[in-house]
Amino acid sequence: MLSRRHLMALALPCLTAPTSVLADWEVNMTPGVTDVSQAVFDLHMIIFWICVVIGVVVFGVMFYSIFAHRKSKGAVPAQFHESTTVEVIWTIIPFAILIGMAIPATGTLIKMYDTSDADIEILITGYQWKWKYEYLNEKVSFFSNMSTTQEQIYNFDEKGEHYLLEVDEPVVIPVGKKVKFLVTAADVIHSWWVPALAVKRDAIPGTVNESWTRVNEPGIYRGQCAELCGKDHAFMPVVVKAVSENEYQEWVLAKQELARQEFELNNKEWTMEELMARGEQVYQRACVACHQANGLGLPPAFPALKDSPVALGPMEGHIDMILNGVKGTSMQAFADQLSEVDIAAVTTYERNAWGNNVGDMATPKMVAERKGQ
Amino acid sequence: MSAVVDSHAHDHGHHGPAKGFTRWLYTTNHKDIGSMYLWFSFIMFLVGGSMALVIRAELFEPGMQIVDPNFFNQMTTMHGLIMVFGAVMPAFVGLANWLIPIMVGAPDMALPRMNNWSFWILPFAFGLLLSTLFMEGGAPNFGWTFYAPLSTTYAPPSVTFFILAVHMMGISSIMGAINVIATILNMRAPGMTLMKMPLFVWTWLITAFLLIAVMPVLAGAVTMMLMDIHFGTAFFDAAGGGDPVLFQHIFWFFGHPEVYIMILPAFGVASQIIPTFSRKPLFGYPSMVYATASIAILSFIVWAHHMFTVGLPLAAQLFFMYATMLIAVPTGVKVFNWVATMFRGSLTFETPMLFAIAFVILFTIGGFSGLMLSIAPVDFQYHDTYFVVAHFHYVLVPGAIFSIFAAAYYWLPKWTGYMYDELLGKAHFWLSFIGLNLTFFPMHFVGLAGMPRRIPDYALQFADFNQIASMGAFLFGTTQLLFLFIVIKCIRGGKKASAQVWEGADGLEWTLPSPAPYHTFSEPPTVK
Ligand code: HEM
Numbered sequence: 001m002l003s004r005r006h007l008m009a010l011a012l013p014c015l016t017a018p019t020s021v022l023a024d025w026e027v028n029m030t031p032g033v034t035d036v037s038q039a040v041f042d043l044h045m046i047i048f049w050i051c052v053v054i055g056v057v058v059f060g061v062m063f064y065s066i067f068a069h070r071k072s073k074g075a076v077p078a079q080f081h082e083s084t085t086v087e088v089i090w091t092i093i094p095f096a097i098l099i100g101m102a103i104p105a106t107g108t109l110i111k112m113y114d115t116s117d118a119d120i121e122i123l124i125t126g127y128q129w130k131w132k133y134e135y136l137n138e139k140v141s142f143f144s145n146m147s148t149t150q151e152q153i154y155n156f157d158e159k160g161e162h163y164l165l166e167v168d169e170p171v172v173i174p175v176g177k178k179v180k181f182l183v184t185a186a187d188v189i190h191s192w193w194v195p196a197l198a199v200k201r202d203a204i205p206g207t208v209n210e211s212w213t214r215v216n217e218p219g220i221y222r223g224q225c226a227e228l229c230g231k232d233h234a235f236m237p238v239v240v241k242a243v244s245e246n247e248y249q250e251w252v253l254a255k256q257e258l259a260r261q262e263f264e265l266n267n268k269e270w271t272m273e274e275l276m277a278r279g280e281q282v283y284q285r286a287c288v289a290c291h292q293a294n295g296l297g298l299p300p301a302f303p304a305l306k307d308s309p310v311a312l313g314p315m316e317g318h319i320d321m322i323l324n325g326v327k328g329t330s331m332q333a334f335a336d337q338l339s340e341v342d343i344a345a346v347t348t349y350e351r352n353a354w355g356n357n358v359g360d361m362a363t364p365k366m367v368a369e370r371k372g373q
Numbered sequence: 374m375s376a377v378v379d380s381h382a383h384d385h386g387h388h389g390p391a392k393g394f395t396r397w398l399y400t401t402n403h404k405d406i407g408s409m410y411l412w413f414s415f416i417m418f419l420v421g422g423s424m425a426l427v428i429r430a431e432l433f434e435p436g437m438q439i440v441d442p443n444f445f446n447q448m449t450t451m452h453g454l455i456m457v458f459g460a461v462m463p464a465f466v467g468l469a470n471w472l473i474p475i476m477v478g479a480p481d482m483a484l485p486r487m488n489n490w491s492f493w494i495l496p497f498a499f500g501l502l503l504s505t506l507f508m509e510g511g512a513p514n515f516g517w518t519f520y521a522p523l524s525t526t527y528a529p530p531s532v533t534f535f536i537l538a539v540h541m542m543g544i545s546s547i548m549g550a551i552n553v554i555a556t557i558l559n560m561r562a563p564g565m566t567l568m569k570m571p572l573f574v575w576t577w578l579i580t581a582f583l584l585i586a587v588m589p590v591l592a593g594a595v596t597m598m599l600m601d602i603h604f605g606t607a608f609f610d611a612a613g614g615g616d617p618v619l620f621q622h623i624f625w626f627f628g629h630p631e632v633y634i635m636i637l638p639a640f641g642v643a644s645q646i647i648p649t650f651s652r653k654p655l656f657g658y659p660s661m662v663y664a665t666a667s668i669a670i671l672s673f674i675v676w677a678h679h680m681f682t683v684g685l686p687l688a689a690q691l692f693f694m695y696a697t698m699l700i701a702v703p704t705g706v707k708v709f710n711w712v713a714t715m716f717r718g719s720l721t722f723e724t725p726m727l728f729a730i731a732f733v734i735l736f737t738i739g740g741f742s743g744l745m746l747s748i749a750p751v752d753f754q755y756h757d758t759y760f761v762v763a764h765f766h767y768v769l770v771p772g773a774i775f776s777i778f779a780a781a782y783y784w785l786p787k788w789t790g791y792m793y794d795e796l797l798g799k800a801h802f803w804l805s806f807i808g809l810n811l812t813f814f815p816m817h818f819v820g821l822a823g824m825p826r827r828i829p830d831y832a833l834q835f836a837d838f839n840q841i842a843s844m845g846a847f848l849f850g851t852t853q854l855l856f857l858f859i860v861i862k863c864i865r866g867g868k869k870a871s872a873q874v875w876e877g878a879d880g881l882e883w884t885l886p887s888p889a890p891y892h893t894f895s896e897p898p899t900v901k
Pocket residue numbers: 422425426428429449450452453454456457460461515516517518762766769770773774812826827828846849850
């Protein structure tokens with residue numbers, strides 16, 4: 001059954017309703033929260049209305065002929081079939097309209113390309129299937145993974161409000177400051193997109209693309225990867241949290257402090273239980289997309305780790321595999337992604353989960369040594 | 374036009390078709406080959422359509438229900454490839470085979486043996502492509518645009534077979550195009566000057582040049598992929614000093630003209646049908662020819678409008694934006710001419726005309742969204758969303774596919790000798806029309822609201838429109854079985870068709886008896 005909402009939405013005329021109504025029905029682009037996104041939205045509406053007007057005229061004439069000039073009404077065909085004047089007119093008028101469109105479009109584009117004088121620079125790297133954010137001057141860096149659970153995706157749990165559009169750690173920026181994004185990728189092409197900022201830039205391995213934003217209103221703005229990047233392309237959202245300048249500074253300090261604490265963890269003495277618990281968390285965050293929660297992977301693309309010769313084999317080989325990845329496959333090098341504890345933990349976990357019971361445990365020190373190799 | 378030499382007499386001699394399967398295997402007859410192309414394309418349309426229904430079934434609701442994400446990607450990829458290379462292109466080559474010789478008064482295509490070969494490559498090419506579904510690692514899953522390095526370093530092993538299949542399709546298309554050009558330039562009946570040719574012939578002549586220009590570029594792209602995958606080169610591998618963006622430039626240098634390859638013959642079909650049922654000559658014939666040629670030429674300098682987000686320099690961005698906007702001008706001229714042809718005509722609305730009118734209206738809507746997409750700063754918001762999916766389906770489904778249906782209904786009486794069932798034809802039209810708009814119109818909305826394309830699962834706010842789209846897709850899909858029924862019914866019998874068939878029809882093909890004999894115009898007619 002179609003609900004009333006469906007039927008309303010289907011009615012073509014609602015496209016032409018005022019935009020405030022449209023927002024409820026989610027049929028139009030967002031005007032966003034930056035000057036640029038507003039300019040983009042305005043351009044979108046101008047070109048839309050131009051199309052509507054042309055459409056009304058052209059289809060008007062056509063429908064008039066369909067109703068008035070039908071044979072069943074005794075219409076006798078005229079025989080005219082050429083007029084240079086008319087052809088010239090309907091070449092020139094569209095051309096003029098296009099020039100009228102091109103001028104504001106050029107202005108907006110030039111603004112979007114002006115990345116000079118940024119207050120903050122963030123390097124964004126696309127990975128299969130997560131984003132890494134590095135604040136170049138603040139020396140803050142972290143990964144942002146989708147936090148929607150597999151149970152929600154596979155319909156065992158009820159889906160949350162921000163289903164598929166939520167992450168474990170959003171990228172935080174201050175309002176009113178010019179933030180420059182440097183966008184690149186580690187494996188395949190991704191595309192970093194936040195509709196409310198009107199920023200979409202492809203993340204391409206070997207290239208660093210630039211874009212920028214200056215957000216006017218605090219808030220949480222959600223987007224997604226926009227370029228097909230493999231199996232979990234649908235599952236690498238972008239969440240931007242725009243906060244006041246003060247709040248941002250506090251956040252930076254807290255992140256820096258947290259990084260120090262994390263680093264300290266490398267020197268701590270770990271027990272097997274602690275490592276297994278931590279390893280499971282790391283695994284869920286960083287490995288589960290490919291190797292699956294049950295360790296069986298998705299062969300042949302993603303090998304099983306249960307009974308894998310690497311996971312059951314010598315410790316060194318296993319750690320090296322995780323540190324360096326396998327070039328030319330989606331098995332990434334995790335050396336720069338995970339701390340030494342985390343690598344030790346996940347290695348331990350893989351060696352002792354799902355019925356793999358090698359029984360040994362990796363330590364942060366062993367990882368540090370392998371890194372040095 | 375002068376009377377036709379009656380070639381019917383030959384038919385009863387020993388020049389008729391051979392019997393059994395070998396007739397089809399060895400045939401060099403343009404009508405047999407045309408029919409085979411059309412049947413092949415219809416089968417591919419159903420196969421590709423079933424894949425679209427898998428996609429739409431998965432997208433009926435948020436959450437993963439039916440397929441896993443990797444298989445979903447295989448479905449979008451195969452659907453796109455099969456529809457473009459297997460359904461639309463072969464259908465137009467089939468129409469070209471059937472119609473160009475009888476429109477220009479030639480006995481057959483210029484290179485009949487090559488014609489046989491260009492068709493028979495196709496079943497093998499698509500057999501190979503479809504077989505990848507059963508291979509270890511699955512079928513290609515990197516989108517029909519197969520961007521590197523997803524399609525090279527990160528591709529499933531079946532990519533090598535995909536490359537071979539694309540090469541075979543390319544060879545087939547190039548041979549088909551050579552044949553069309555040779556036929557049109559050399560085999561026209563005396564008096565049939567270029568500017569007297571029916572527009573379908575004109576649009577195909579221009580399309581054939583496009584094909585010859587860009588299919589080798591596609592072959593180059595896949596060959597470079599093959600080298601990267603198996604022979605250690607690094608054309609598209611950043612780690613080896615290559616550039617993934619290079620792939621996109623090469624692909625779209627092929628890809629944009631490719632979309633015109635799929636639409637120019639459709640323009641030709643509309644330009645044949647609308648005058649017939651308006652009982653009035655086509656308005657602005659010369660400007661239609663020039664507009665088609667301008668579109669074709671412009672199509673070579675707009676490719677990067679598919680790449681506005683890859684980070685081109687500002688100057689390049691502006692150039693490709695302006696050039697793309699420019700294409701709207703000749704395209705507009707074509708639409709205005711069709712409307713002017715209908716204006717003050719004497720219109721009737723048989724099935725071909727219904728499809729042709731829907732073609733003009735819905736293609737124009739696709740053109741409008743195309744114009745919106747050409748505005749680079751706004752394209753940042755549209756790019757790779759469902760807005761684009763809506764756009765290209767509006768130009769491809771009611772554009773290319775509707776024109777193919779229109780052509781099929783229009784010429785079926787000439788091909789089979791019987792009228793098709795008008796009532797069923799109209800039912801096919803209206804169900805398709807409704808199904809199509811239900812499917813693709815809501816995609817504009819979810820696209821603008823932020824739904825990316827090529828995703829097997831989506832956020833909750835997109836649910837309602839996706840549900841409508843999925844229902845529309847199943848309506849549209851099942852309706853096509855009705856078309857199959859109508860065609861078979863028409864082949865098996867019905868009201869006898871006259872030579873003229875349609876009151877307002879004009880052109881050499883309508884001087885032939887219906888059904889058109891196996892050999893026609895063995896002696897050329899004279900065109901005044
Ligand atoms: C039965 C009617 C059709 C339906 C329901 C349908 C549905 C779809 C859907 C839902 C997608 C989007 C996949 C995604 O981005 O997730 C898609 C993609 C596509 N379709 Fe169709 N389609 C139909 C007919 C056609 C036809 C006739 C053509 C070509 C002439 C075509 C060409 C394409 C292409 C090129 C893509 C892009 C594939 C890619 O993203 O790599 N479709 N189709």
